[in-house]
Amino acid sequence: MVPACHEELRELYRDEHLVVVDKPAGLLSVPGRHPANFDSALSRLQAINPESRVVHRLDMSTSGVMVFALHADSHRALSRQFQDRLVSKGYTAEVWGIPEETSGSVDLPMRCDWPNRPRQIVDHEQGKPALTHYSCINNHDGTSSQNSRVWLEPVTGRSHQLRVHMAELGHPILGCEFYAHAEAYSASSRLNLHATRLTFMHPVLKESMTFEVSAPF
Template sequence: MTECYIAPPCLEVLRELYRDNDIVVVDKPAGLLSVPGRHPDNYDSALTRLQAIEPETRVVHRLDMATSGIMVFGLHADSHRALSRQFQDRLVSKAYVAEVWGELEKESGEVELPLRCDWPNRPRQMVDHEQGKSAFTRYQKMNSLNSHGRVWLEPVTGRSHQLRVHMAAIGHPILGCSFYAHEAARSAATRLHLHATKLAFVHPVTTKTLAFDCPVPF
């Protein structure tokens, strides 16, 4: 997102899935920023809405504005630090569901293509085998509800736009993607059909494993 971009207002509710004294888990709607942008008109976000309830709320990870689904936030410095470490060490289990252009031929597979920012066209990312950072995604074909493909995605790494770029790179761009889909795929949906449907991690204080599932809205 460039500095001059102003996000349209998001009128959907930020639904809480879980809250205790240490963390809060939410279902972020598509169209809502994860954190506020630099422009004053981009102040509304999942983080600022949660800080209106608990000012000490801290962001641990992000979802693209166009992506919906599960996010976890720390409610104090210690929980934020412990959760952030889990994400950095790739100890968190994450899964997404996407609706893509065309039916996948393989039942499952892996995409390992290094990514870097396409600076002249930022925030777009691009595959670059020389300067890109490693990016690894596992996918599994799902039963489709219509003529488009449906796929379960597990990002091993967490690069910006990783799932969008990887699916487009193998010829199955995500429907409604304004950055990487061709016109037919882009216009096939009114929003990006990418949803963070599952998140599992160790509670930063109780050390119990917590797992959350969130139904796909498309």
């Protein structure tokens, strides 16, 4: 059973076609299978407008910007943008260590590790393409030399992609319960991954819209 999330789901923008929110860490994107896990970003929005529809998802442990559709047409148009990779996404993460290269790309195919779901693994034979661009922002809060803050731009949208790619790079995200070693996991009380920026085309106005929320860690 998922622990209750007491933080609010903050709305950044709403019109008759869509709503953009800042999802807190610890809140599911959509309801879980167990009745006790009904609380989620989607269910909270549906309490306001029953027509609210999910377009994309963030892991429960990941905070940040999400967009939801408010009717079938906007859902179709927004979903197509994500499917066709026309949406720009940027994440802030704090990782263990300092990457040798200040910027680069991780291009490693991934698939689900079925016996150990929801874990994902790199598989060069059966995995689906997964590409992430990264760049170092600065050292962790300016006081520690062992951790780094990085900017991540996923080109593909595989489950746990950013977690797996940073771990494969040798710099797991702090607080990651699946892929971080013990020291990196215990370095933060939460997963230090935040969906900071989201850019998409408004499905009706046909205008580019960008929403940005600074990382809370």
